[in-house]
Amino acid sequence: MVVGLSRRGFLQAGLLTSGALLGAAVLAGCVRSIPDTEPPGDAYPDVLSRRELAILAALADRVITPAAGTPTARDARVARRIDRELAFNDGSLAGDVRAALTLIEYGPFLDFHLRPFTRLSPAEQDTFLHTCAESGWTLRRNAFGGLRFLCLFFYYTDDRTWRSIGYGGTMVDRKLPEAANAREVLDQPLGSARA
Amino acid sequence: MILEYTGVTADRHERVDVVVIGSGCGGATVAKELAAAGHSVLILERGGYYTSGRGDLDQRADDMLARIDGGRGLDTTTNGQIGLLYGNCVGGASVHYWADSWRIPADRCARYATLGVEGHEDSDLAPHYARIERDLNVHPAPPEYYNRMNLLFDQGAGRLGWHVEPVPQARKGCLKSGHCYQGCSFDAKQSQLVTHIPDALAAGAVLFADCRVDAITTDAGGRASGVRASFLDRRSGRPSGHTLVAESRCVVLAAGGYGSAVIWLRSRLPNGSGQVGKNLYCNPVPYLHAIFPDVVEQWSNIPTATGTSDFRLARYDGDRYLEGGYLLHPNQLQPELLAVTLPGFGIEHRRLMDVLPRMGGAVAWIDDEMPGEITLDRRGRPLYHYEIRGVDELKTRDAMKKQALVLLAAGATEVIIPDTPGTRIRDQHEIARLDDVDIANGAFLFGAPHPAGSLRMGADARTSVVRSTHEAHEVPGLFVADPSAFPLPPSVDPSLGIMAWSYVAANAVRAHLG
Numbered sequence: 154m155v156v157g158l159s160r161r162g163f164l165q166a167g168l169l170t171s172g173a174l175l176g177a178a179v180l181a182g183c184v185r186s187i188p189d190t191e192p193p194g195d196a197y198p199d200v201l202s203r204r205e206l207a208i209l210a211a212l213a214d215r216v217i218t219p220a221a222g223t224p225t226a227r228d229a230r231v232a233r234r235i236d237r238e239l240a241f242n243d244g245s246l247a248g249d250v251r252a253a254l255t256l257i258e259y260g261p262f263l264d265f266h267l268r269p270f271t272r273l274s275p276a277e278q279d280t281f282l283h284t285c286a287e288s289g290w291t292l293r294r295n296a297f298g299g300l301r302f303l304c305l306f307f308y309y310t311d312d313r314t315w316r317s318i319g320y321g322g323t324m325v326d327r328k329l330p331e332a333a334n335a336r337e338v339l340d341q342p343l344g345s346a347r348a
Numbered sequence: 349m350i351l352e353y354t355g356v357t358a359d360r361h362e363r364v365d366v367v368v369i370g371s372g373c374g375g376a377t378v379a380k381e382l383a384a385a386g387h388s389v390l391i392l393e394r395g396g397y398y399t400s401g402r403g404d405l406d407q408r409a410d411d412m413l414a415r416i417d418g419g420r421g422l423d424t425t426t427n428g429q430i431g432l433l434y435g436n437c438v439g440g441a442s443v444h445y446w447a448d449s450w451r452i453p454a455d456r457c458a459r460y461a462t463l464g465v466e467g468h469e470d471s472d473l474a475p476h477y478a479r480i481e482r483d484l485n486v487h488p489a490p491p492e493y494y495n496r497m498n499l500l501f502d503q504g505a506g507r508l509g510w511h512v513e514p515v516p517q518a519r520k521g522c523l524k525s526g527h528c529y530q531g532c533s534f535d536a537k538q539s540q541l542v543t544h545i546p547d548a549l550a551a552g553a554v555l556f557a558d559c560r561v562d563a564i565t566t567d568a569g570g571r572a573s574g575v576r577a578s579f580l581d582r583r584s585g586r587p588s589g590h591t592l593v594a595e596s597r598c599v600v601l602a603a604g605g606y607g608s609a610v611i612w613l614r615s616r617l618p619n620g621s622g623q624v625g626k627n628l629y630c631n632p633v634p635y636l637h638a639i640f641p642d643v644v645e646q647w648s649n650i651p652t653a654t655g656t657s658d659f660r661l662a663r664y665d666g667d668r669y670l671e672g673g674y675l676l677h678p679n680q681l682q683p684e685l686l687a688v689t690l691p692g693f694g695i696e697h698r699r700l701m702d703v704l705p706r707m708g709g710a711v712a713w714i715d716d717e718m719p720g721e722i723t724l725d726r727r728g729r730p731l732y733h734y735e736i737r738g739v740d741e742l743k744t745r746d747a748m749k750k751q752a753l754v755l756l757a758a759g760a761t762e763v764i765i766p767d768t769p770g771t772r773i774r775d776q777h778e779i780a781r782l783d784d785v786d787i788a789n790g791a792f793l794f795g796a797p798h799p800a801g802s803l804r805m806g807a808d809a810r811t812s813v814v815r816s817t818h819e820a821h822e823v824p825g826l827f828v829a830d831p832s833a834f835p836l837p838p839s840v841d842p843s844l845g846i847m848a849w850s851y852v853a854a855n856a857v858r859a860h861l862g
Contacts, residue, residue, distance in 0.1 A: 218698040238420070241585050243729060246422060279694060286693070286768050294768060295428050297789035302688050305697070310410035313467040319705035320647070320683040323407035324525050325533045330404075330414045331396075331582040343584070 164229040199343050200247050201254075206232050208254045209300070211271045215278050218303040220317035230336050234307040238334040240343050241288055250303075253296035260285065260293060310337065349549065350438070352397055353558035353588060356579045360592045364388040364554075367575050369561050369611065370717040372440020374830035374844040374853070375602030376490035376544035381854035383551035385447045387861060390554050390594055391545075392575065394603070396582050397557040398443075398531065399541070399699050401427050404771050405531040407704055409684040412530035416443050420608065425720070425734045425796075427789040430632055430733060433797035434606045439541030439717045441604060441797070442843060443531045446651045446680075447538065449486040449516040450840035451477050452848070455661070463835045464807030466816040467852060476851040480844060481516075484538040488514035494523065497708045501678040502639065502654050504758030510656045517650065517675070518843075524649040543849075544737035559592060563615040564599055564826065570618070572599040598825040598860055600853070605630075605799025605831040609722045610730045612803065618822035623813050624803060625722035632716060632736055634744055634787075635689060636751040638760035644708040649713035651680035659750060660715065662743060673717075675741040675840065676750055679709035683708065689793055691770030699763070710755055711797070712747035715839045716740045724800050736787065736794070746780045767792045771791035798842050803832035818853035819860070826859055827860075829853035 198206045226232075239247040258269045261281050270278060285297035308314060315322050329335055347348035364389040370381045375391060384619075398404035398415050407410065413421030418434040425432065427858045435441030454470035461469060480486070494502075505512045518538040535542045549555065558580045567573040577592040601608045609625040617624075637682055655677035662673030681689065683704055690700045700707070720734030736744055752763045752773050765771035765782070768791045773779060786792065806812025809821035814833050820826040829850045831842050838845045 172522050176428060216693040216697070218695045219701070220698065238422075240413070241420060242422070243585075245729060282693060298426065298768070298790050301693055305688045306684060307410070309684045309701075310408065312408075315683065318683055318687075318701050319645075323527065324523070325406055326403065327408060327411070328406045330411050332414055332585055334414060348512045 160322065169175040176236055196235065198236040201236045201251070205251060205254050206236055208258045208271055209235060211283075212254075212257055212300055214310070215306040216301050217308050222316075223317045224311060224315050229311040229314070230339055231307045231310050234334050234336060235303045235338050237339055237343070238303075238307075241332045241334070249299065254299050255295060256298065257285070261330065270345055287344070307334070350397055350476050350555045350557060351691070353579060353582045354636060356558070356590045359590050361594065362594040363596070364390045364594065365391070365597050366600060366857065367392060368600040369564075369575065370440060370603060370604060370607065370830065371381070371438050371555065372435055372540055372602065372604055373442050373843050374604075374829065375440065375600065376540040376548060377847045377850035378546035378600050378782070378829045378854045378857065379529055380544045380551060380858060381851065382861075383548050384552040387857055387858075388552070390556065390561045390596070391548065392561055392577055392592075392594075393438050393555060394580070394607075395438065395557065398554075400535050405533045407527040407530045407533055409530060409682055410532040411538075413446075416531050418604075423732075425732045427735060429736065429789050429792075429795040430630065430734060432606055432630070432799075433795055434604050434799065437541075438555065439539050439545060442539035443541050444844055445539065445797075446528050446841070447518045447611050448652055448841040449481070449484065449844045452838040452842075452845040453660070453840065455767050456761045456836070456839050460805075460835055464812065464816075465805050465835060466807070468849060472852070473845075473848040476848040478848050479851075484518040484543055484647050485520040486516050486518050486538075486844070489517045489650065489653035490514075491492065491525065493517070493615055493650045494643045495526075495646065495680075496652045496715045497646045497680065498649075498653040499676040500644065500708060500758040501710065501754060503783050504754040504756070505656055507757040508753060509771060510658050510754070512654050512656050515652045517653070521648060525648070526648045527682065528651055529682065529685075540723055542577075546723035556592065560587070561603070561611055564611065564617060564823075565600070565615075566617070566823065570823065572596075572823055575599060575726060578788045598827060598857060599636035600827045600829050600857060602828070602830040602850070603801075605802065606722070606730070606820070607733065608828060608832040609802035612726070613722070613724050614728050617820075617826070621810055621813060623811065626719065627804050627835070628720040628722055628732065628734060629716050629800045630720070630734060630796035631777045631800070632714045632740070632744070633711050633795045633797065633814040634737065634748055634751070634756065634792070635709055635711050635766060635795070636716075636748060637679075637686075637690065637707055637764040637766065638755035638758075639703055639762045639764070640706050640758075640760050640815050643705045645705050646678075646680050647682045647686075652677045654678065659747070662715065668743045669739050671746055673715045673739075674747040676754065677711050677713070677749070679711045681709070689766050691764065691766050691768065695841045696770070708755065708758075708760065710751040712744075712751055713841075714740060714743050714747060715829065715837055716743075717836075721803060734796075741787070744787060745782055745785075747777050748785070751768055752779050752782065791802050798831070798837065800831040800834040800837045800842065803828050804835045805833045806835060817856040817859075818849075819856065825860070827853055827857050
């Protein structure tokens with residue numbers, strides 16, 4: 154069985170909060186362009202903006218600690234796989250993810266940081282994410298929880314991670330679905346899978 | 349004959365005796381019965397058609413959630429508390445089910461009778477069960493199908509003095525791959541995909557996959573007269589531009605416990621009782637993990653060879669809840685799915701992943717009594733409102749304590765609670781901490797694979813949606829054949845019960861058709 158990730162109702166209710174956070178950050182002059190640190194193939198996401206993709210990639214870096222010899226979250230193109238998955242959703246999930254990313258990026262201002270998440274040091278990012286995970290504010294907790302779920306799922310479905318966790322893999326060959334979110338298809342245009 | 353999205357090149361207009369919406373345990377069973385009786389049957393399935401023969405069932409969680417799960421495995425209740433697990437493929441949820449095959453307990457059938465359900469007593473269903481159990485090779489799990497976690501569960505339960513029993517399994521020639529949830533790659537699990545669907549097709553039924561029903565239509569007299577539907581492009585999940593109009597003498601709604609009420613509401617069918625979409629039960633499932641001294645590899649072999657029904661019925665002292673109201677089983681999750689249910693992030697999560705082969709677990713299936721509701725948003729998308737509350741919260745906490753107990757008794761060195769702080773239980777004295785674990789919105793992960801109740805059956809049109817013939821009180825010619833019609837959850841895995849009820853429904857439809 155699977156557990157869910159969308160925190161739909163709360164995140165939609167939190168859009169105004171996210172917007173307010175963003176507005177406050179802009180007014181404070183704290184929002185600068187976020188460097189595009191994704192690999193070149195990820196420069197054109199399907200659903201998210203490049204900024205949103207960069208926030209997601211930065212978050213995935215903190216959620217995933219790779220074992221020795223296994224890909225990093227960026228090598229596994231976790232953020233881009235999530236973006237591709239959103240393209241197959243009916244739209245509500247993408248809205249949730251966007252709202253959650255806004256909360257993560259500008260949430261540090263609530264904790265008296267003067268920088269957004271992507272400009273914090275790794276240690277500061279970890280501290281902030283712990284604050285989110287343990288927050289009594291459901292919206293904040295769910296925003297992180299939902300994104301955490303996505304990052305872990307799309308990292309550990311990369312078969313290069315399996316040996317490190319003692320999993321021998323499947324008994325049959327892979328066959329990509331028509332609407333695939335696999336790393337191997339991310340550089341192909343959406344909907345180009347062969348019928 | 350099966351029509352898939354690649355074969356749809358124009359709009360279609362069909363005229364048949366019966367349109368069956370959905371191809372899972374309910375729809376497939378009704379369809380094969382009606383086709384065998386000589387009726388023309390058109391089955392409409394929103395999801396795709398995937399088979400082992402074509403190599404579609406590749407056991408990978410990412411690929412298979414995308415293929416066979418509703419919402420691609422990512423739907424939740426509106427509060428994010430519960431992941432909704434349902435099928436979206438030919439064969440429906442039976443393609444990902446665990447093959448557990450329980451008869452609805454006689455006490456629950458009797459309870460249904462008190463709620464106005466007629467003709468669905470245990471004795472009424474017995475001949476249907478016998479037929480299903482024969483056709484699907486239902487049998488107790490033999491010893492070779494007990495994986496390490498199943499053996500540990502039995503050891504722990506034995507030390508606690510609990511009775512355990514083999515769980516009836518619908519399997520034939522199982523290769524123990526452990527990828528039941530991803531759809532059986534070897535056609536060993538006796539899902540509808542390899543049983544009643546082929547039977548229906550052999551009897552002459554026609555199946556359109558990748559076909560989303562937009563509305564059930566009615567004639568001037570308010571009788572169900574067919575459907576309007578859109579063909580989907582499987583590459584995007586979006587409408588291809590081609591449509592279907594199907595005219596029929598009756599319609600069988602079997603889109604599942606999360607789907608049928610949605611179609612009803614979208615169709616704007618009569619809802620004089622106000623009960624359509626209400627009474628949503630979902631059998632919520634808390635999972636507890638545990639670290640054992642030796643290798644468990646919970647992802648090997650079948651998920652649930654064993655379990656205990658000792659706590660299936662809740663016990664009360666007057667109105668005061670005492671204990672029980674759930675089934676307890678060993679758990680099985682594949683590593684990718686284990687990863688997302690383990691608490692923490694970064695190095696903390698990494699440390700848990702490092703001991704994954706020694707990770708076991710137990711699940712509880714909560715027999716919920718506090719229903720939620722299905723509604724539509726402004727764009728017609730479903731919203732699932734559900735919160736574990738009241739007596740269901742008491743049951744859940746009691747179940748988690750029992751899960752921790754059995755895992756510790758089985759030799760676990762540490763029980764891991766998948767709450768936000770990642771609470772750990774290391775001995776029985778710490779189990780009381782489960783009274784204080786935050787299980788509210790987003791702080792604890794639940795799954796919900798067994799929806800029921802949102803088109804409930806009953807004798808009174810003011811308080812129920814369908815009568816005991818499965819025909820809608822307010823829409824003649826519309827029959828419901830899926831767990832939406834259960835007035836309460838069946839307290840066990842519902843698959844066998846859905847099929848048995850669907851035999852009753854098929855008989856009623858045959859009588860309707862004459």
